[in-house]
Amino acid sequence: MPCWRARAAGVTRMVVTGASRADNPKALALALAHPGLLWATAGVHPHHAAEYTDECDAELRALHAHAEVVAVGECGLDYFRDLSPRPAQHKAFERQLQLAADLHAAGHTKPLFLHQRDAHGDFIAMMRNFDGRLGAVVVHCFTGTREELFDCLDRDWHIGITGWLCDERRGAHLRELVKHIPANRLMIETDAPYLLPRTLKPMPKDRRNEPAFLPHIAEEIARDRGDAVASIAAATRATAEAFFGLPAA
Numbered sequence: 001m002p003c004w005r006a007r008a009a010g011v012t013r014m015v016v017t018g019a020s021r022a023d024n025p026k027a028l029a030l031a032l033a034h035p036g037l038l039w040a041t042a043g044v045h046p047h048h049a050a051e052y053t054d055e056c057d058a059e060l061r062a063l064h065a066h067a068e069v070v071a072v073g074e075c076g077l078d079y080f081r082d083l084s085p086r087p088a089q090h091k092a093f094e095r096q097l098q099l100a101a102d103l104h105a106a107g108h109t110k111p112l113f114l115h116q117r118d119a120h121g122d123f124i125a126m127m128r129n130f131d132g133r134l135g136a137v138v139v140h141c142f143t144g145t146r147e148e149l150f151d152c153l154d155r156d157w158h159i160g161i162t163g164w165l166c167d168e169r170r171g172a173h174l175r176e177l178v179k180h181i182p183a184n185r186l187m188i189e190t191d192a193p194y195l196l197p198r199t200l201k202p203m204p205k206d207r208r209n210e211p212a213f214l215p216h217i218a219e220e221i222a223r224d225r226g227d228a229v230a231s232i233a234a235a236t237r238a239t240a241e242a243f244f245g246l247p248a249a
């Protein structure tokens with residue numbers, strides 16, 4: 001089972017991303033089955049935005065009654081693939097921001113786990129409508145420009161870095177940018193089963209990414225920042241634990 005390989009690799013606490021109506025309950029079930037090892041998020045990814053109905057909104061709100069569901073999302077905007085029509089993306093994102101704002105107003109603040117690709121301007125504008133009404137924010141799997149990075153950091157958001165930075169074709173710019181992310185705003189993630197790091201050796205035959213490969217991303221980031229791997233591992237762990245509000249180990 002992958003979590004045993006992850007634990008053997010030193011990855012001992014993980015947050016499983018829920019990104020669709022079908023998968024959110026599965027992410028929660030995993031978290032409930034592995035207390036202290038796994039937690040879940042619940043949200044609707046922009047690719048699935050068309051499924052965001054009133055019923056879906058109610059399902060999400062019920063999922064967020066569980067303490068094991070530690071963030072709202074994955075949600076956001078994706079104009080790169082445009083798998084859902086943009087009006088549907090805007091509606092689904094807006095409703096999940098409202099859900100997060102409602103939790104915050106009720107004293108049950110949960111951070112937001114956000115996806116943004118080729119939609120920075122609209123993304124910032126929609127977030128601005130909720131200024132002061134949300135908890136902490138992470139822009140997960142950051143792949144954007146220097147200007148976009150500083151826009152996010154100026155708003156005190158967290159930045160999630162994946163094995164994208166190991167992709168010499170499209171992620172090379174991140175190797176310079178990661179130096180500018182304060183340690184208390186930097187989180188690392190695999191985006192498994194996607195984004196197998198292209199610098200991983202040996203490569204698994206099935207090309208499937210998994211949490212056990214997270215240390216490879218920590219090593220690459222440490223090298224780019226000129227930090228010790230152990231200090232990046234400790235800092236990103238502490239930042240993620242504080243962000244998601246995980247109990248002390």
Ligand SMILES: [Zn+2]
Pocket residue numbers: 074114115116140141
């Ligand atoms: Zn994403």
